[in-house]
Amino acid sequence: MxxxxxxxxxxxxxxxxxxxxxxxxxxxxxxxxxxxxxxxxxxxxxxxxxxxxxxxxxxxxxxxxxxxGTGSSRAGFVFLCAVSAILVAVPLAALIGGLYLIIWHRHNLDILLGALLLPVAYALRPRLGRVRRYLRGRYRLDPETTPALHELIGQVAAATGAPRPDILIIDPYSWTASVTVLGIRGRRILTLGVPLLASLRIEEIVALLGHELGHIANKDSRRSLLARPARVTFGHLSSILRPPTANWLDQGMHGFEALLYELLRLINGTLSWLLFGLHLGINVVGSGHDRAAEQRADVLAAQAGGTAAALSLLDALAGLPLYHSLVSGASEAGVALHEWRTDIAGCRDRHTDQIVLRRQLSIREDASLFASHPTTGRRHQFLAARPPQDAAVTVTEAQTRSVLREIAPYAERLRADLAEEYEM
Structure with a gap:
């Protein structure tokens, strides 16, 4: 068919x-x-x-x-912040209480209780992420080495009212783009995937940047940081308590030792499942807030690149599965990005009708309470129903060539890895 x-x-x-x-x-x-x-x-x-x-x-x-619209997500965000505040207060209280009992103890039991509270504080500590860990397998781009790309990001930031990201990262292997806030200093990080950039026309790249920087303008990443303790703590505790898969026979146990082992497995398994259920429930609430944030960012994508480019971007995203085989190691060395862009542009032109159907079918296939994004089809409907906007940022041909020239070395690294993987 x-x-x-x-x-x-x-x-x-x-x-x-x-x-x-x-x-x-x-x-x-x-x-x-x-x-x-x-x-x-x-x-x-x-x-x-x-x-x-x-x-x-x-x-x-x-x-x-x-x-x-997005108004219904506010109550969920307030709930997540309340849970996060409690989860931050608990380890802080455990840390202070543990140190107090150890330093100003009156009995040996106080020292024991204090020593037990410190691991609790460590296990429940807020996890803000680490920039160094996030950078693994990715490349940090400085303004000195990629001036045209940074200039374009500055133009889009000005058009959307967003501050510039603190760190720009390019991922040679990713078909996505994202903005995140990591570390105690709250560093704003913009990540761009090479295969995704290879799939987009320049005006769509502007809309993409408008969407991602829109998250910064709307302070969505800061809000995510506030809600992060609620969204990760219970899942982390569930993984800690997850019992081993090996039973008493596999462990070679017998008698009372085997009974005690299986009892602990049962208790840990029950607690792990309860905590995981709580983790899922909280993330259903959080995902609703995420989807509303994506919708608000789409508005700024249209503001930066124009409504036509924002809608075209969504069509490109709907067609991504068609392009995967076109990003390969078979391309000639030195011109991989150019060949990929040419092949993908031809694929998009040949399959315009199918891409429209894929976009609408996403309304069914990608719908989920756990999804962090509304379906591509719904996002397209939302933007198409709004008054059309002209692009606030236009890119000259010379600027386009400069931006692509700066991305090309990372496409070559991907091409080399793919060629080696498939022995081309």
Whole structure:
């Protein structure tokens, strides 16, 4: 069955239904049957049921966000901040209490209790991330070595009202872009993936930068930092308490030792599952806030690059699976980025209709309460319904060549790694 196979007409509006691959047909006009998600049959029945439920509610949540806006996410953010404040206070109190009992102890029991409180404070400490660890496998770009790219980022920052990122990183292997805040100093880090940049036209790169810097302008990364203790602590504790998979027979135990071992496995497993369930619930709330933040950033993407470029960017993102095979080690050394961009541009032109269907099908396939982004299709609908905007940042041909020239060395590193991997 081809990507645009005709099967029948919509029972609601009479529009001819479309099919993409093995997906169930849906109406492109009124979205009839677009919420009909069917998990793979090879999955266990309980996992299929849970996934189907998650997709159904994720579909509705994305629809509400598209039609009602971002206001509903504020209550969830306040809840996350409250939980985070408690989680920061607990290890701080444990640290102070432990040191107090050890230093000003009256009995030996005080020393023991203080010594037990210190590991609790360490296990529950806020985790702000480390810049050095984040940089592994990536490259930090300085203004001296990549002036054109930094100049473009400065233009987009000025257009969106965002401060410039403190650190610019390029990832040769990533098909994504992101902004994050790490460390005690709260360093703002913008990360750009080479394959993603190779897939986009220059005006779409401007819209992409507008979206990512929009997170900084909207202080989304700072908000994420405030909510991070709530979103990671319970998951971390769950992993600490996760019992070993080996049972008493595998460990060669017998008698009371085996009984005690299995009892501890049962207790730890129960606590681990409870904490993981709490972790999932909190992250459902957090993901709702994340999706609203993505929608606000899309507004600034349109402001920087123009509505047409922002919508075109979303179409490019919907078509990413079509481009993966085109970024390969078969390209000629020294011109990898140029060849990839040329091949991907041709692929986009040939598969315009399929990309539109992929974008709309994402409304079904990618809907989830755990998703950090609204589906690409809903994001496109949201921007398309807003008054169109002209681009605040335009890029000359000379500037485009300079930006691509600065990205090219990192594309060559990816090409060399791919060529070695596939022995080309």
């Amino acid at each position: 081809t990507a645009t196979s005709i099967v029948e007409s919509c029972p609601n509006c009479g529009t001819t239904l479309a099919v993409l691959g093995e997906a169930a047909p849906w109406c492109t006009a009124c979205e009839w049957n677009l919420d009909a998600y069917t998990p793979p049959q090879k999955w266990p029945w309980y996992w299929r049921a849970m996934t189907r439920l998650d997709h159904r509610h994720g579909f509705r949540a994305d629809l509400r966000l598209t039609t009602e």
